[in-house]
Amino acid sequence: MPTHSGSARYEGFGKDGRGWVSTQSGALADQPYGFATRFESEPGTNPEELIAAAHASCFTMALSFALAGAGHDKGTLETHAKVTLEKDGDGFTITKSALDLRAAVPGLAADEFERLAAEAKANCPVSKVLNAEITLTHLLAE
Numbered sequence: 001m002p003t004h005s006g007s008a009r010y011e012g013f014g015k016d017g018r019g020w021v022s023t024q025s026g027a028l029a030d031q032p033y034g035f036a037t038r039f040e041s042e043p044g045t046n047p048e049e050l051i052a053a054a055h056a057s058c059f060t061m062a063l064s065f066a067l068a069g070a071g072h073d074k075g076t077l078e079t080h081a082k083v084t085l086e087k088d089g090d091g092f093t094i095t096k097s098a099l100d101l102r103a104a105v106p107g108l109a110a111d112e113f114e115r116l117a118a119e120a121k122a123n124c125p126v127s128k129v130l131n132a133e134i135t136l137t138h139l140l141a142e
Contacts, residue, residue: 056081063120075105
């Protein structure tokens with residue numbers, strides 16, 4: 001199985017520091033991050049946003065494969081994830097990743113959809129690595 005990597009560089013410290021994050025694939029290349037992108041409105045990214053994108057994409061891909069395995073070959077899935085960062089003593093903790101799924105899958109029964117979505121939530125690799133509450137809301141279009 002492949003190993004994927006990312007990197008971060010930070011110059012300066014604390015609120016005045018500035019960082020850049022990159023991915024092995026180049027999808028992110030020296031994307032700015034720091035205190036202002038995490039807690040204020042400065043353009044750039046932050047770890048929670050990256051985790052949210054990773055969780056949404058991992059879960060959606062897992063569900064896609066589960067649907068294909070169940071014989072479904074058409075439709076769309078769109079997932080948004082909201083990662084919650086809370087104060088924890090002198091630091092912070094990611095306490096929740098809330099997945100919100102909208103799906104349109106012709107011929108998919110609601111009970112099968114709910115079962116497959118719950119299994120994908122529990123079994124996608126990013127869900128397994130997060131030590132936080134993970135919730136899922138979903139809507140299957142008629």
